Amino acid sequence: MAETEVRAAAYARYSSDNQREESIEAQLRAIKDYCQKNNIQLVKIYTDEAKSATTDDRPAFLQMIKDSSLGLFNAVIVHKLDRFARNRYDSAFYRRQLKKNGVKLISVLEQLDDSPESIILESVLEGMAEYYSKNLAREVMKGLKENAFQAKFNGGIPPLGYDIVNGEYVINEKEAEAVRLIFELYAQGYGYRQIIDELNLRGYKTKKGNPFSKNSIHEILKNEKYTGKYIFNKGTKKNHRIVKEDVIVIDNAIPAIIDKDLFEQVQKKIEERKITRGANSAKRVYLLSGLVYCGVCGSKMVGCLSRGKYVTYRCSKKDRTKQCTNRDINKEKLESFVIDELNKRVLDPKVAPVLARLLNEENQKLNKERAEEITFLKKRYKEVEEQMKNIVEAIAQGMFQPIMKEKMNELEAMRNELAYRIKELENKKETDFITPEMILKIFEKDREIINSSKDPHEIKEVLKNYIKKIIVTPDEIKCEFYFWIGDDFRSLLVAASGFEPPTLRV
Ligand SMILES: [Zn+2]
Known part of the structure; x- marks a missing residue:
């Protein structure tokens, strides 16, 4: 490798509740020593002193990661690798950030060079990071799926014709009539415009209380839930690629509003119309x-x-x-x-x-906005968990009331x-x-x-x-x-x- 000048930032961290740690001064001494021996220029020093080893309070560290994009230094030196990150995931994550900015990590006590071993170690760490994030996604998905397997509601707005009671789909008779009307009229050959007129005449509204549009009619006609199928994670047009493998479909899991024959008949008709319309108007x-x-x-x-x-x-x-x-x-x-x-x-x-x-x-x-949103959502998450814990504790102490179950379901869905x-x-x-x-x-x-x-x-x-x-x-x-x-x-x-x-x- 070519000899390029190494300009380094030193990072030291000390948690006062762990007496076996080297003090910040000692860490910096070792780093300076190392720099002198290896002809490295030390351009900046970042230190964090935490009250406890477990808190996530590392402002200087995060500042250093941020600064690594400025080109001020091309290496970060720590005394020991565990000063840099608290776990392997963290380590791989932040090392990747540094790498992206062309900054390498040096540990005084551990050898992390460009040898095959360290490259392998690095790739293992990267693999870990990937595994970790996939695993987390899987855990989240598991919770949602468990709901799905019980054909429970997973958030969002239920389709027209259904209400959600205790996390389950229940038919809303008045709305269901509108849904049936839409399917029947379409099967009889009526167009969207005529169906909308008919719905308006009878005073029906969408789930959100708006007048129907062509889109909302189309969406209803294409929604398989009406045949009693529970579908979870089908994804929207935008993200269907990401989640497709996790789609869950369960037949006869929720009360049906439309029978399967009528549904199929309508689907066929939609396809037919698509084809004829395409042929006539391709030029226009x-x-x-x-x-x-x-x-x-x-x-x-x-x-x-x-x-x-x-x-x-x-x-x-x-x-x-x-x-x-x-x-x-x-x-x-x-x-x-x-x-x-x-x-x-x-x-x-x-x-x-x-x-x-x-x-x-x-x-x-x-x-930046996403980071803020994440912080907010995480706080909400904790609050919801706290509420759930309180209910569990209340039940454990014999204070069960039926309403608690409902509340618990609600909290769970929210979580x-x-x-x-x-x-x-x-x-x-x-x-x-x-x-x-x-x-x-x-x-x-x-x-x-x-x-x-x-x-x-x-x-x-x-x-x-x-x-x-x-x-x-x-x-x-x-x-x-x-x-x-x-x-x-x-x-x-x-x-x-x-x-x-x-x-x-x-
Ligand atoms: Zn005009």
Whole structure:
């Protein structure tokens, strides 16, 4: 290895309740000694003095980890490895952080060099870290699964038609009628619009008390729970990849609202309609629908077929109230202009490094927020556990009341949910540093789709990630992208809100 200058930070820790430990002075003496012998420059000293060996109070240590990204030092020296971390997991975790920042760890008493042994040790430690976090996830999952196997409710909002009583699914008769109506009408060939009208007429509302939308109807028609299936952990569109292996499905576990035949019949119909709709309208997918706004009155502009042949985007107020004077804009013209701008201003190699920097800044902010959220949730978790303990103690002392069981179930569900959310946040927290290369790859992929995909729906999905708003006036089209670079390389604007880092879709 090449001889590079080693600039080191010293770290020493002492817990006053353990008399067998070396004092901070003694640790630092040994470190300074070592530095002199090995020609190492000591640039900074961090020390923590804790009241007890078990508390997690190590402000200087955490500061050191943080500082390791500044390039001030390229090594951290401790007297003994156990000064650096309290357990192997900790050690692997923080060593990884240091490594990411190009900082190596040196112990005065233990040899951790670049020999094969130490590399193996390191990889074992890394393996441990991975094992540890997987194991924790598994523990959390176990709690949720236990609920699942008893077909118990695992948090969230129950689907329309059900209430949760003592953690179990119970049919809500009034809502169940709406659900049956939806299935029956759809099976008879009614469209979403007609079903919604019928539901409104009868005064039905969604579980949240809102009027029905096409989406909410679709969701109901696709929900297998109504046949009595208990489904846990199916995941949403966004995270289905992560949790798929843990899906639990139990037949006839909850009271059914829809019989299986009707459900199947409806599924078939949904598929059929998808196919015919696709065939008829493939040519006329409005790539920008939902994104175009009228610059005259502020309403949305919607896809429109004028006099049977001109395909345009048109101000929606123009049709409804005839109040807006804005002109229609040709569909092809608008779409190709917007895609052109996107190619030029966003999906450009010179944007990548700037965007990487911005995303990293954003990420850091998010990580900080997540850390705060985790602290808060952990505190809640402890409180809930404390309450559970109190109930158990009360029962042990013979003070059982039936309401306690209900309360206990409630607390348990809450605890599981908290644990799950903590774990989820912790997983996200380790989002890696985003490099310009990663962004370039995403750009390349998206450009490919936008410019040459045969599937307009796919193009539309990609466009949504970049376009915030298109504003059309009679003489101007204004594109608001989520981020963008003007002709002047330095004039960079980032939309204040709603920016989804495209890395999520890699
Ligand atoms: Zn208008």
